[in-house]
Amino acid sequence: MQSSNTDVAADPRVLSRRYLAGGIASINRLADPDIVFTRAQGAYLWDTGGKRYIDYHAAFGPYVLGHNDAYVNDAVRRVLDDGHSLYGSGTTELEGRLAELICGCAPFLQSVALLNTGSEATYQALRLARAWTGRDHIIVMQGGYNGWHNDVACNLMTPLGALGPRRTGEEYAFLPISAGIPQSHQALVHPVGFNDIEAVRAIVDRYPVAAIILEPILQNIGIVKPLEGYLQGLRKLADEKGFVLILDEVKTGFRHALGGYASVCGVSPDLAVYGKAIANGYPMAAIGGRKDILDLFVDADTRKRVLLAGTYNAHPVMVAAAIATIERLAAGEGAIYREFERKGSWLQGEIEALGREAGLEMFVSRQGSALCPYFMDHEPTDWHDLAGNHNFELDAAVRKSAIAQGIYTFPIAVKQWSISGAHADRDLEETAAVLKKVFASVKL
Ligand SMILES: Cc1ncc(COP(=O)(O)O)c(C=O)c1O
Incomplete structure (x- = not known):
């Protein structure tokens, strides 16, 4: 009708x-x-x-x-007027330029992958971590949000009645915020309290942990900041135990500093994930960090290679928007x-x-x-x-x-x-x- x-x-x-x-x-x-x-x-x-x-x-x-923003929109118009399109073959000067710009934002950004949304980027970052470590378990934050996929769609604004009392030094139950997440998958994901490093230590001692993924500031429940030494402690633990430290900077990245909250607090993650502010409203996301880990996307050994595909990855319109946004953010030092x-x-x-x-x-x-x-x-x-x-x-x-x-x-x-x-x-x-x-x- x-x-x-x-x-x-x-x-x-x-x-x-x-x-x-x-x-x-x-x-x-x-x-x-x-x-x-x-x-x-x-x-x-x-x-x-x-x-x-x-x-x-x-x-x-x-x-x-x-x-x-006029500067960003002009860059988008220009890329269309110049006749750029999505070629789906090889690389382009534009995406190389964006990758260079992002890598210039912080010393730990040795290499970068370009995607479309924060959820895709956190998904791929976790897959990289599992492939890198050969381990399956991951640690996430109670009150954190890292996207809608099976690994992370849990324990956001959980009613305390369902969550139970504070469990310092221990994990919480995986409480899905989506139906359809297999039980077998839930068993691999361990939610812990933010700022509770002992819980992370306990899980790492109990399970083969591939990665911890966290927003450095919990910005999906307002602004809940890390206590002094917490992120530094996670860095140290990751080095000791060999798991991958992933900072989800989808909200904090480019909003608090060009290098994200990592550059504000001085903690270098193995991988950082960006989205949102990176292109001022145009759909663009990125994973940046250690080149040896990111190189798994193109490993010559197909058994080790992590599949990064995506028809729309690095679409010229979004790339132009991201370049212009970063230029604007970087202006005047x-x-x-x-x-x-x-x-x-x-x-x-x-x-x-x-x-x-x-x-x-x-x-x-x-x-x-x-x-x-x-x-x-x-x-x-x-x-x-x-x-x-x-x-x-x-x-x-x-x-x-x-x-x-x-x-x-x-x-x-x-x-x-x-x-x-x-x-x-x-x-x-x-x-x-x-x-x-x-x-x-x-x-x-
Ligand atoms: C910290 C964080 N990570 C990941 C995501 C997922 O990003 P997207 O909605 O672009 O998939 C969000 C979205 O709000 C977010 O806030």
Whole structure:
């Protein structure tokens, strides 16, 4: 049955609800309020009614420069005007240039593979680690997110009732966030608490562990930072026990520094995975790190070779977008990161002061341009701490009220707020003015 133009004009969701599986392209986009956006520019989004929002959602993080960045879009237009296409044969000058740029971002980036999405990249990084070590088991973080595939689709925002009490020094049960993950597969994956190095040590002593994969800052439950020495301890343990340290920098990479959080904390992973901000919203991902491990993708011995294929890998449009994004981020010796620190720190200070003024118990956790207000009295160190102390209802109410007044953060508690290069001081001031009203009005 065809929908009439009038139906669609009255509600653009009509076609999606009728023909798109579940009416939505990603389950993670289900939101209340269910706003249909029609345009975005810089720091702003507009909905069907023409209402403008200052955007802190950034489509789950990629828009480090802001929406529709002119420099990036011009590079994309140019690559099309120049007649580039996807050749599917050999390599191109463009992808070599991008690989060189990425490898210039940190000394540990000796070589790089180009893919399309973060999930593909974490999948391939784990496969590389298994092939490299000849071991099958992997360690993941409770409260971490590394994509949707079988190895990692578990234990994100697990209700504490299902998870049970804190198990310091031990693993948690694998609690899938997707149906269809074989039991045999689940037995190979060991979720542990973030910042709990003893649990990692215990698992490594018990099982043949190929890799630990973790976000260096848990940015899918806000901003949960590593304690001093934790990442360094993992590096040391990986060296001692011969497993591969994979930093999932899909959210942190290019947002906190060109070399990702690894360059901020000074810990070199064996492999790092990038996505999101690497191409400012265009679908591009990368695995970078040790050349000897990445060379498994082209090992002459086909029994050792890890299959990296992908029709769309290094599509010229995405490559051009990534090159332009990195050029913009690198300009002025990383001036944008100094601006992120200034703006982030100002907004953090304002939100904390407004919270105090309104008598709210809260703490704003932040790294550069990424922040998350927690309605609890300290900075959380892991999921148990967060889930047991944060006021989720208040968080959701604040977001809902802010959205109604033109400040868009994703309407689910503990989702990261992201400032972009396009957010001007006046946008942050407008945000603070709205939050003052929001904090005064939300019911405790
Ligand atoms: C840390 C992290 N890793 C991996 C992924 C998966 O990336 P993608 O959604 O591009 O597959 C995400 C997505 O949110 C992420 O935040």
